[in-house]
Amino acid sequence: MNAPPSTARETVFVVDDSRTAREVVRLHLARLGCEPVTLEGGEACMAELARRAPMLILMDLRMERMQGDEVCRAVKAHPAGRNVPVIMFTSAGEPHEVMHCWRAGADDFLPKPVTLEALQAKLVAVRGARERVKDGPPRGRRVLLVEGGRFLHTFLGGSLEQEGLHVLYARDAHDAERLAAEHAAQLDGFLVDVSRAPKEALALAARLHETGPRKPLVLLSRAEESAEVLARAQALSGAPLLEKRHLGADELLARVLARLVPDRTPLRAAERVPFFTVVEFAPVGGGPTHSGFSHDASPGALFVRTLTPAREGSRLALKVLLAGQRTPCAAEATVAWANPPRPSGAFRAPAGMGLRLEKMDPALTQQFVRFVPRTHGFPPPSPPRASGF
Missing domain, CATH: 3.40.50.2300 (Response regulator)
Structure with missing residues (x-):
């Protein structure tokens, strides 16, 4: 795989207390045209951050001295790291680990072992955010x-x-x-x-x-x-x-x-409820698989935080893994809106996408019935009533 074109080799911190893991990610980043800086733990990360701000920080959640979520909080509280994207490495199929990352302020996660293709997708998204600084938010929204x-x-x-x-x-x-x-x-x-x-x-x-x-x-x-x-x-x-x-x-x-926005059909996001899930998604019919997470839902809708959202209007096949479960549920959805990552600015919007769920397997349907009651959401339109006067 050829490294994507770049005017300069961007600096990326790789924070992990495993030498083997650091080396694997370092080789991936070098192939992708970045300048990796390998750091053994949280103390080394904060010391390097005091000297320079990287384009991106990749960090393992589970480390011996300082846990990754603790380091992430310190990075986001630091003036030099406030706007630096942080992607956490977690164990595959462990929603509770992803929940720790989200609570610490991480921007996204990658399941271990980290593959070159998955890392490249996140890296392309971060690079693209810098290129969108002149565009600003999309029109009409x-x-x-x-x-x-x-x-x-x-x-x-x-x-x-x-x-x-x-x-x-x-x-x-x-x-x-x-x-x-x-x-x-x-x-x-x-x-x-x-x-x-x-x-x-x-x-x-x-x-x-x-x-x-x-x-x-x-x-x-x-x-x-x-x-x-x-x-x-x-x-x-x-x-x-x-x-x-x-x-x-x-x-x-x-x-x-x-x-x-009169031309848009809302996702009924007023009455959201906590519904933490890890989501893998790919185009219906085949294509690359990406990851994200959701921390709330509405009836028939899921809000996914990810640096790699699919395009608006596209149809996705989902694997949804809920906290406390080992077997993922299956669903299909249409992307109602998508916000790729953008540089920090005055306008606020989450990087991710809103999904309108269209098909859910029985297991996921049961979870929605249990945790996302149908009383929430916009009431169905009713015919006008005759005046009483």
């Missing part, structure tokens, strides 16, 4: 979220990210105007909470609307608003103010998405 409280950031912002959107978070009106001016050409929509100070928030919404009159503007509130505020919101956005007190979580997210 870039949203400015003006926070009015913790609810927007933790629930609604997270749900939008799980639906494949790239979210730009603003803390207040001043921050929103700064971000809107800085990213005006990239933004595709605005979402503003008017709860805290309705008049000031509506004035901000008006200014945002002036900068992008053809871009959707969604206004919502977590409190009961006056008739004046409701009328002003309607005039600005062309739609009624969304009042959280009248809407369940699913319906609120459904309405927000319908206004921001």
